[in-house]
Amino acid sequence: xxxxxxxxxxxxxxxxxxxxxxxxxxxxxxxxxxxxxxxxxxxxxxxxxxxxxxxxxxxxxxxxxxxxxxxxxxxxxxxxxxxxxxxxxxxxxxxxxxxxxxxxxxxxxxxxxxxxxxxxxxxxxxxxxxxxxxxxxxxxxxxxxxxxxxxxxxxxxxxxxxxxxxxxxxxxxxxxxxxxxxxxxxxxxxxxxxxxxxxxxxxxxxxxxxxxxxxxxxxxx
Amino acid sequence: xxxxxxxxxxxxxxxxxxxxxxxxxxxxxxxxxxxxxxxxxxxxxxxxxxxxxxxxxxxxxxxxxxxxxxxxxxxxxxxxxxxxxxxxxxxxxxxxxxxxxxxxxxxxxxxxxxxxxxxxxxxxxxxxxxxxxxxxxxxxxxxxxxxxxxxxxxxxxxxxxxxxxxxxxxxxxxxxxxxxxxxxxxxxxxxxxxxxxxxxxxxxxxxxxxxxxxxxxxxxxxxxxxxxxxxxxxxxxxxxxxxxxxxxxxxxxxxxxxxxxxxxxxxxxxxxxxxxxxxxxxxxxxxxxxxxxxxxxxxxxxxxx
Amino acid sequence: xxxxxxxxxxxxxxxxxxxxxxxxxxxxxxxxxxxxxxxxxxxxxxxxxxxxxxxxxxxxxxxxxxxxxxxxxxxxxxxxxxxxxxxxxxxxxxxxxxxxxxxxxxxxxxxxxxxxxxxxxxxxxxxxxxxxxxxxxxxxxxxxxxxxxxxxxxxxxxxxxxxxxxxxxxxxxxxxxxxxxxxxxxxxxxxxxxxxxxxxxxxxxxxxxxxxxxxxxxxxxxxxxxxxxxxxxxxxxxxxxxxxxxxxxxxxxxxxxxxxxxxxxxxxxxxxxxxxxxxxxx
Numbered sequence: 001x002x003x004x005x006x007x008x009x010x011x012x013x014x015x016x017x018x019x020x021x022x023x024x025x026x027x028x029x030x031x032x033x034x035x036x037x038x039x040x041x042x043x044x045x046x047x048x049x050x051x052x053x054x055x056x057x058x059x060x061x062x063x064x065x066x067x068x069x070x071x072x073x074x075x076x077x078x079x080x081x082x083x084x085x086x087x088x089x090x091x092x093x094x095x096x097x098x099x100x101x102x103x104x105x106x107x108x109x110x111x112x113x114x115x116x117x118x119x120x121x122x123x124x125x126x127x128x129x130x131x132x133x134x135x136x137x138x139x140x141x142x143x144x145x146x147x148x149x150x151x152x153x154x155x156x157x158x159x160x161x162x163x164x165x166x167x168x169x170x171x172x173x174x175x176x177x178x179x180x181x182x183x184x185x186x187x188x189x190x191x192x193x194x195x196x197x198x199x200x201x202x203x204x205x206x207x208x209x210x211x212x213x214x215x216x217x218x219x220x221x
Numbered sequence: 222x223x224x225x226x227x228x229x230x231x232x233x234x235x236x237x238x239x240x241x242x243x244x245x246x247x248x249x250x251x252x253x254x255x256x257x258x259x260x261x262x263x264x265x266x267x268x269x270x271x272x273x274x275x276x277x278x279x280x281x282x283x284x285x286x287x288x289x290x291x292x293x294x295x296x297x298x299x300x301x302x303x304x305x306x307x308x309x310x311x312x313x314x315x316x317x318x319x320x321x322x323x324x325x326x327x328x329x330x331x332x333x334x335x336x337x338x339x340x341x342x343x344x345x346x347x348x349x350x351x352x353x354x355x356x357x358x359x360x361x362x363x364x365x366x367x368x369x370x371x372x373x374x375x376x377x378x379x380x381x382x383x384x385x386x387x388x389x390x391x392x393x394x395x396x397x398x399x400x401x402x403x404x405x406x407x408x409x410x411x412x413x414x415x416x417x418x419x420x421x422x423x424x425x426x427x428x429x430x431x432x433x434x435x436x437x438x439x440x441x442x443x444x445x446x447x448x449x450x451x452x453x454x455x456x457x458x459x460x461x462x463x464x465x466x467x468x469x470x471x472x473x474x475x476x477x478x479x480x481x482x483x484x485x486x487x488x489x490x491x492x493x494x495x496x497x498x499x500x501x502x503x504x505x506x507x508x509x510x511x512x513x514x515x516x517x518x519x520x521x522x523x524x525x526x
Numbered sequence: 527x528x529x530x531x532x533x534x535x536x537x538x539x540x541x542x543x544x545x546x547x548x549x550x551x552x553x554x555x556x557x558x559x560x561x562x563x564x565x566x567x568x569x570x571x572x573x574x575x576x577x578x579x580x581x582x583x584x585x586x587x588x589x590x591x592x593x594x595x596x597x598x599x600x601x602x603x604x605x606x607x608x609x610x611x612x613x614x615x616x617x618x619x620x621x622x623x624x625x626x627x628x629x630x631x632x633x634x635x636x637x638x639x640x641x642x643x644x645x646x647x648x649x650x651x652x653x654x655x656x657x658x659x660x661x662x663x664x665x666x667x668x669x670x671x672x673x674x675x676x677x678x679x680x681x682x683x684x685x686x687x688x689x690x691x692x693x694x695x696x697x698x699x700x701x702x703x704x705x706x707x708x709x710x711x712x713x714x715x716x717x718x719x720x721x722x723x724x725x726x727x728x729x730x731x732x733x734x735x736x737x738x739x740x741x742x743x744x745x746x747x748x749x750x751x752x753x754x755x756x757x758x759x760x761x762x763x764x765x766x767x768x769x770x771x772x773x774x775x776x777x778x779x780x781x782x783x784x785x786x787x788x789x790x791x792x793x794x795x796x797x798x799x800x801x802x803x804x805x806x807x808x
Contacts, residue, residue, distance in 0.1 A: 041245075042230075042231045042234060043242050043245045043246050043249065045250060046245070046246075046249055055480065055483075056476055058431075058483075059476045059479035059480050060435070060479075061434075061435040061436070061437075061450065061475055063439055063441070063450060064438060064450060064472050067442065067450075067468070068472070071465065071713060071714075072465060072468065074719060075710070075714040075719050075720070076264065076713065077260065077263045077267075078263070078717070086679065086702065086703045114230075122229050126232060132230060135230055136230065161339070161340035161341070162340070163340075164340040165342065165439065167443065168442040168706075170703065170704045170705075174343075175340065175342050175346065178343060179443070182346060182347075188350050192350075195343055196335075196339050199338060199339050200335070200338045200339065204338055207338075268716070277585070281585060283585035283586050284585055286587075287583070287586070288585070353623070357627065359624075359627060360620035360623050360624055360627075361615065361629070445617055445619070445620075453707075454706065454707040455576045455582075455583050457710075458578050458708075458709055459578070459582065459583075459584060459585060461736055461738020461739060462709040462710075462712035462713050462738070464710055464713045465713065
């Protein structure tokens with residue numbers, strides 16, 4: 001029944017999916033937090049930049065962003081991210097595109113977390129003379145992150161599913177393999193079931209685990 | 222209050238803070254300018270800023286009539302269809318999730334979980350292949366069917382959660398009052414709860430429409446659906462492979478369209494929240510992303526909160 | 527505002543829209559430019575919409591290219607004026623299905639005759655002998671023969687046999703980038719990130735002939751395969767014989783040569799002489 005799987009690197013494709021997810025998740029957590037910091041900072045220009053970035057990026061299809069990293073950044077501007085084989089370049093470009101896109105959502109999640117921190121905490125922090133970066137780093141962000149584990153888990157799961165868009169620039173992840181297999185094998189239902197199952201294996205445990213973490217770390221008020 | 226909130230994080234700047242902020246502004250400006258300068262110079266260097274590559278969009282109305290507008294029409298049709306079909310399905314699933322019957326809650330929960338755990342692209346690829354294999358749908362319409370099917374399956378599951386949240390957002394007095402005048406469960410749902418929930422859900426629905434519009438582009442890139450993103454191909458074939466210009470224009474159209482939808486959603490939300498005659502219950506535009514982590518309602522027991 | 531009533535109206539409207547859309551709207555929506563009812567004199571022809579020189583939808587809604595010229599000539603011989611031709615896009619993957627379902631009367635869309643396709647559809651012609659080739663920058667002297675493609679950066683469209691052919695047989699060390707369309711490849715070629723675009727020389731010549739690319743690109747002239755372009759018709763159709771007669775006449779009266787010159791000329795494309803009907807060059 002599963003003979004047709006011969007010659008396809010199913011695990012390899014899902015491994016690429018996992019790698020895309022992990023690298024982009026780290027990237028967007030960092031860039032998204034920075035964006036959130038910009039959006040609440042005392043510098044108007046930074047606030048404006050953060051707002052503009054989020055509003056533009058959230059409204060562009062991820063597909064456009066991913067294709068643009070290849071066509072615009074690589075083909076035209078010559079950004080190859082330190083690699084010289086197409087496969088590596090496309091992989092890294094996909095991570096860049098996913099990070100750029102996901103950061104906007106991370107930023108909004110973190111910002112909503114910042115809004116849950118009680119005024120009194122911030123006022124107390126300022127009263128003892130902490131500067132804006134200190135208020136953010138020591139008082140606000142630690143609490144904000146604890147309250148946004150749930151929303152961030154959703155962003156992570158959306159990211160896992162979004163990695164399939166990397167197929168548009170030929171990154172050999174799960175969706176690209178699925179398309180190839182559908183074209184070559186007359187086993188549509190079985191193939192689709194396998195890939196659906198694969199993604200459920202990735203997203204469901206992540207959701208369950210982070211849901212548990214979210215309850216664990218939630219700030220009791 | 223939300224608007225004033227950030228200012229709580231720092232004091233009203235004194236002379237030193239103002240100097241520091243000015244310094245940061247300057248540094249940031251320099252960094253931004255450097256990036257912009259690099260992009261512009263690189264583009265110019267590769268002849269991508271030649272007027273010939275951009276001129277068609279400004280001087281030639283036929284580009285819009287022949288490529289962009291028909292493509293935009295397909296994007297809008299696919300998105301509207303997906304929303305309109307997914308909404309009743311989602312409402313049904315959402316109501317089942319609130320059912321008193323354990324098995325119904327469980328079944329609806331499983332369906333919702335399943336389609337939310339799978340990438341919409343996988344659903345589209347499956348639908349496209351299934352239509353080509355098992356049905357007699359014409360190839361020029363098949364990609365649209367596949368895109369709409371994939372979007373409906375996914376979004377019905379998301380909307381099920383929105384509907385559920387919408388119903389749960391209503392004051393419990395509504396159900397009590399319905400019971401008091403002798404309405405049955407089905408009547409309470411269809412005459413009292415659902416109509417109000419739909420109103421409360423409107424902002425969330427509009428902002429879900431943004432997600433749908435964005436996802437139609439997947440069909441263009443991977444299934445050969447002639448939507449906005451796919452219009453880059455025939456356009457750039459006509460104007461000397463001006464792909465950068467074409468992509469930029471397409472991206473701008475997407476941003477304008479979605480930004481309009483987002484703005485409309487928040488306007489709607491504000492109006493509903495201020496509304497005096499409704500219950501004031503509202504499922505906000507941001508609700509969709511925050512709703513329920515996958516796996517949260519796997520067990521049939523947690524159907525109601 | 528009566529919330530109760532608004533809600534119900536919304537649901538009712540939604541349901542009505544679903545019904546009307548699914549019954550009629552869907553069919554007309556995506557293919558507004560294609561008339562569905564076949565009139566007496568109408569003939570439906572499948573072509574490419576995005577290949578300059580072969581089949582291209584131009585901004586004013588007309589179609590140009592070698593395949594378009596051939597199809598127009600054939601249609602005329604079959605008794606249809608150019609105004610009666612209904613053009614329809616025939617993407618590579620859809621061509622057999624379009625014919626089998628009877629959505630088009632015939633297809634002229636850089637359609638290479640091969641055994642697998644011939645099982646499902648019949649081919650008239652061939653009407654052009656093309657070869658797999660590469661398009662390189664005009665100032666690039668490092669690619670003189672197919673083996674020079676080793677370690678070079680190649681581009682082709684997703685799922686094309688041309689790219690795989692190069693990787694498997696001709697230059698195993700070449701790198702391959704695949705895009706949805708050739709325009710994307712040309713952007714990379716123009717900017718020096720890609721060294722060669724590979725596919726049929728006719729398609730490449732069509733691109734290189736565009737005014738924007740004058741003197742920028744050149745063909746390698748490698749002849750890495752033989753592609754016999756045929757006119758696809760439904761299996762067992764009596765159109766095959768009629769189209770063959772039309773093609774023979776087109777070659778005899780010089781229209782064929784004129785069409786080749788017009789569509790591929792500016793790129794310095796060395797075309798093969800018109801192929802003999804029914805003779806497939808392996």
